[in-house]
Amino acid sequence: xxxxxxxxxxxxxxxxxxxxxxxxxxxxxxxxxxxxxxxxxxxxxxxxxxxxxxxxxxxxxxxxxxxxxxxxxxxxxxxxxxxxxxxxxxxxxxxxxxxxxxxxxxxxxxxxxxxxxxxxxxxxxxxxxxxxxxxxxxxxxxxxxxxxxxxxxxxxxxxxxxxxxxxxxxxxxxxxxxxxxxxxxxxxxxxxxxxxxxxxxxxxxxxxxxxxxxxxxxxxxxxxxxxxxxxxxxxxxxxxxxxxxxxxxxxxxxxxxxxxxxxxxxxxxxxxxxxxxxxxxx
Amino acid sequence: xxxxxxxxxxxxxxxxxxxxxxxxxxxxxxxxxxxxxxxxxxxxxxxxxxxxxxxxxxxxxxxxxxxxxxxxxxxxxxxxxxxxxxxxxxxxxxxxxxxxxxxxxxxxxxxxxxxxxxxxxxxxxxxxxxxxxxxxxxxxxxxxxxxxxxxxxxxxxxxxxxxxxxxxxxxxxxxxxxxxxxxxxxxxxxxxxxxxxxxxxxxxxxxxxxxxxxxxxxxxxxxxxxxxxxxxxxxxxxxxxxxxxxxxxxxxxxxxxxxxxxxxxxxxxxxxxxxxxxxxxx
Amino acid sequence: xxxxxxxxxxxxxxxxxxxxxxxxxxxxxxxxxxxxxxxxxxxxxxxxxxxxxxxxxxxxxxxxxxxxxxxxxxxxxxxxxxxxxxxxxxxxxxxxxxxxxxxxxxxxxxxxxxxxxxxxxxxxxxxxxxxxxxxxxxxxxxxxxxxxxxxxxxxxxxxxxxxxxxxxxxxxxxxxxxxxxxxxxxxxxxxxxxxxxxxxxxxxxxxxxxxxxxxxxxxxxxxxxxxxxxxxxxxxxxxxxxxxxxxxxxxxxxxxxxxxxxxxxxxxxxxxxxxxxxxxxx
Numbered sequence: 001x002x003x004x005x006x007x008x009x010x011x012x013x014x015x016x017x018x019x020x021x022x023x024x025x026x027x028x029x030x031x032x033x034x035x036x037x038x039x040x041x042x043x044x045x046x047x048x049x050x051x052x053x054x055x056x057x058x059x060x061x062x063x064x065x066x067x068x069x070x071x072x073x074x075x076x077x078x079x080x081x082x083x084x085x086x087x088x089x090x091x092x093x094x095x096x097x098x099x100x101x102x103x104x105x106x107x108x109x110x111x112x113x114x115x116x117x118x119x120x121x122x123x124x125x126x127x128x129x130x131x132x133x134x135x136x137x138x139x140x141x142x143x144x145x146x147x148x149x150x151x152x153x154x155x156x157x158x159x160x161x162x163x164x165x166x167x168x169x170x171x172x173x174x175x176x177x178x179x180x181x182x183x184x185x186x187x188x189x190x191x192x193x194x195x196x197x198x199x200x201x202x203x204x205x206x207x208x209x210x211x212x213x214x215x216x217x218x219x220x221x222x223x224x225x226x227x228x229x230x231x232x233x234x235x236x237x238x239x240x241x242x243x244x245x246x247x248x249x250x251x252x253x254x255x256x257x258x259x260x261x262x263x264x265x266x267x268x269x270x271x272x273x274x275x276x277x278x279x280x281x282x
Numbered sequence: 283x284x285x286x287x288x289x290x291x292x293x294x295x296x297x298x299x300x301x302x303x304x305x306x307x308x309x310x311x312x313x314x315x316x317x318x319x320x321x322x323x324x325x326x327x328x329x330x331x332x333x334x335x336x337x338x339x340x341x342x343x344x345x346x347x348x349x350x351x352x353x354x355x356x357x358x359x360x361x362x363x364x365x366x367x368x369x370x371x372x373x374x375x376x377x378x379x380x381x382x383x384x385x386x387x388x389x390x391x392x393x394x395x396x397x398x399x400x401x402x403x404x405x406x407x408x409x410x411x412x413x414x415x416x417x418x419x420x421x422x423x424x425x426x427x428x429x430x431x432x433x434x435x436x437x438x439x440x441x442x443x444x445x446x447x448x449x450x451x452x453x454x455x456x457x458x459x460x461x462x463x464x465x466x467x468x469x470x471x472x473x474x475x476x477x478x479x480x481x482x483x484x485x486x487x488x489x490x491x492x493x494x495x496x497x498x499x500x501x502x503x504x505x506x507x508x509x510x511x512x513x514x515x516x517x518x519x520x521x522x523x524x525x526x527x528x529x530x531x532x533x534x535x536x537x538x539x540x541x542x543x544x545x546x547x548x549x550x551x552x553x554x555x556x557x558x559x560x561x562x563x564x
Numbered sequence: 565x566x567x568x569x570x571x572x573x574x575x576x577x578x579x580x581x582x583x584x585x586x587x588x589x590x591x592x593x594x595x596x597x598x599x600x601x602x603x604x605x606x607x608x609x610x611x612x613x614x615x616x617x618x619x620x621x622x623x624x625x626x627x628x629x630x631x632x633x634x635x636x637x638x639x640x641x642x643x644x645x646x647x648x649x650x651x652x653x654x655x656x657x658x659x660x661x662x663x664x665x666x667x668x669x670x671x672x673x674x675x676x677x678x679x680x681x682x683x684x685x686x687x688x689x690x691x692x693x694x695x696x697x698x699x700x701x702x703x704x705x706x707x708x709x710x711x712x713x714x715x716x717x718x719x720x721x722x723x724x725x726x727x728x729x730x731x732x733x734x735x736x737x738x739x740x741x742x743x744x745x746x747x748x749x750x751x752x753x754x755x756x757x758x759x760x761x762x763x764x765x766x767x768x769x770x771x772x773x774x775x776x777x778x779x780x781x782x783x784x785x786x787x788x789x790x791x792x793x794x795x796x797x798x799x800x801x802x803x804x805x806x807x808x809x810x811x812x813x814x815x816x817x818x819x820x821x822x823x824x825x826x827x828x829x830x831x832x833x834x835x836x837x838x839x840x841x842x843x844x845x846x
Contacts, residue, residue, distance in 0.1 A: 051366040053353060057617065061820050062820030071638075073353060081643060256345070259343050278349065282350075305586075307586065311650065312650040312652075329661055333634070538626030
């Protein structure tokens with residue numbers, strides 16, 4: 001617990017002070033959200049805001065390996081300091097340890113709105129089989145990508161393979177919750193043609209449920225992107241508020257400089273939900 | 283909850299990466315505080331320090347709107363991550379959503395000392411009528427300013443109008459706590475003449491109290507500013523430790539580079555209080 | 565609680581904006597740890613990672629005093645915002661107030677491994693006599709250094725004197741826990757000769773215990789530093805998991821750019837412990 005322990009670190013630091021550096025990044029949003037399914041007495045129309053910043057350290061070793069670490073600093077949701085991750089990356093791929101996501105977490109469809117009405121959750125509730133992860137390994141070769149994840153404590157695990165062609169991409173993944181042995185196979189696909197683009201996901205959870213969804217976006221209006229999406233779920237619903245089906249339409253207007261105006265309206269789990277606000281990326 | 287949701291943000295980010303940026307700001311202080319009114323057995327003389335940093339993101343849209351977000355990162359008081367705010371500003375004024383203050387919170391007089399002995403709290407305890415706010419709108423036209431605030435959950439609200447002449451300023455404001463319907467009308471004024479400047483506040487709370495105070499500062503000694511202040515309160519005292527009256531005198535010496543040496547001594551709520559220390563702005 | 569209180573700060577800030585600045589610093593590590601002494605059912609081999617960042621403000625007064633403040637932002641250990649410190653430094657020495665360490669905390673020997681197996685804790689458990697501090701004063705004159713510490717609430721205190729010759733250094737210190745009146749005298753020494761360097765510590769706690777330890781490092785292999793260490797403890801053990809004795813050997817390989825690969829293996833408190841991973845300094 002003392003100075004000499006850090007000798008190697010200090011030595012490395014002295015030698016490499018030029019390469020390693022720290023920075024800030026993040027985003028924020030603010031706007032209004034509507035939900036006619038809130039408990040009686042609660043406001044259907046509410047204000048929403050969130051600030052999601054991150055502190056990032058990054059460096060490169062003498063032989064060209066990238067390494068880094070990051071922390072989230074957020075309020076009011078997931079409030080405080082969170083999402084610590086440490087990674088090292090090279091020809092062998094990228095190994096990340098920390099508060100990482102299961103391999104299949106990147107699968108899914110678009111939500112709509114500035115903050116989202118939760119439409120995509122209907123389709124995506126099974127994709128991770130309620131599993132967690134603290135180790136993530138990703139590797140890409142040409143147009144193929146592989147992601148493996150595991151939780152060293154719970155022994156949950158996940159795997160995904162992706163292929164990205166010029167205008168389309170597909171993915172196949174599996175995630176398993178070790179405590180129950182229940183797992184989910186998911187497939188996803190994406191395509192863009194001219195001003196249109198779209199994504200689809202299908203998940204089959206052997207605990208007794210399946211989720212599916214599709215989104216389509218049109219960017220032919222210049223700075224405005226219009227997105228419509230549909231999601232459905234059969235069997236046991238494991239994400240309260242994201243059961244049955246969801247559909248909606250939204251739009252986003254790029255204000256430039258990192259800001260966008262966005263909003264959407266739809267029906268999710270029997271409730272009408274809408275939001276409208278501004279998103280910011282710094 | 284997924285990648286495609288962020289499409290608009292990413293797109294906006296790519297387009298505007300040059301404009302939006304993040305930074306750190308903040309201050310700190312350290313020193314000693316004296317209070318002869320502490321409970322028996324507690325130290326009358328104590329050490330005080332605080333670090334109040336903030337992470338800030340700011341940008342500008344293509345058509346000239348300013349936007350941004352910030353988080354406080356503080357210890358040991360208000361410890362942790364706090365005070366999330368998101369704003370957008372343009373010709374229409376500035377709209378801020380988050381952990382904001384009521385419209386009348388800017389009214390008041392000077393405290394004295396490096397950290398403050400709480401003298402001003404005697405006069406200012408009614409100004410916000412114990413209300414809160416999560417939305418703040420401010421607009422200025424010429425020498426006039428308007429601030430409106432509201433709490434979207436409790437429905438508390440506040441409003442203030444200010445006028446700033448060359449060497450003087452006045453303000454009139456109102457704040458209401460919706461739960462009780464009790465509100466406060468406040469007026470404040472400030473003036474500077476040569477090396478002298480001063481401020482005064484008067485608040486009338488219809489819950490049964492009024493607060494008033496005045497401060498005078500003299501900056502004719504060069505780097506030293508001397509401040510004297512008096513505050514009083516009648517009726518129901520709603521801020522324990524800030525009842526009855528307070529008065530005191532203090533001085534601040536500008537060390538340059540962002541640091542100042544400051545101290546003060548006075549009587550507040552029947553107790554003798556003093557402090558002495560250094561303030562830092564980074 | 566209001567604007568005018570900050571007049572001196574703002575004034576100082578305006579005058580000195582060029583001198584005071586804020587920055588980020590920190591480190592991280594990730595790897596695996598082994599311990600055959602964990603409770604039955606727990607994993608002997610575990611993943612370890614930590615991100616230890618700090619936000620720092622620093623400035624200089626017009627007459628050359630340095631001042632600053634810092635906060636730790638860490639996860640997952642000591643999670644959140646912590647370790648607030650504020651300091652001012654000049655010819656008179658450095659005065660630091662906040663979440664500081666006792667004067668003797670800098671004494672000790674090397675642990676081994678990327679994160680450490682706790683070997684050094686066996687020798688160092690008495691050095692601070694379980695005391696705490698919120699004020700630290702250090703002063704150096706030539707090759708001599710003096711550190712004084714105190715806790716303004718508990719009235720614990722500590723003192724240390726150090727001397728640093730060209731290739732060797734010695735230190736003598738005392739720490740006392742006011743609640744019990746029990747204190748510890750510690751001596752430490754360090755020496756380097758060619759590619760070898762070493763440190764030793766001996767602590768005598770009048771509560772009924774003594775700790776001692778030694779480390780030796782060899783840096784003649786280029787980027788690799790090899791370290792071996794031994795630590796022992798007699799009398800009442802006050803640090804569970806760091807009783808009896810510990811010994812081990814480890815190595816660190818400087819990857820450049822702020823990163824190092826490090827690992828170690830040893831026996832501590834009857835358990836075999838080892839770790840291997842990467843350390844990063846940003």
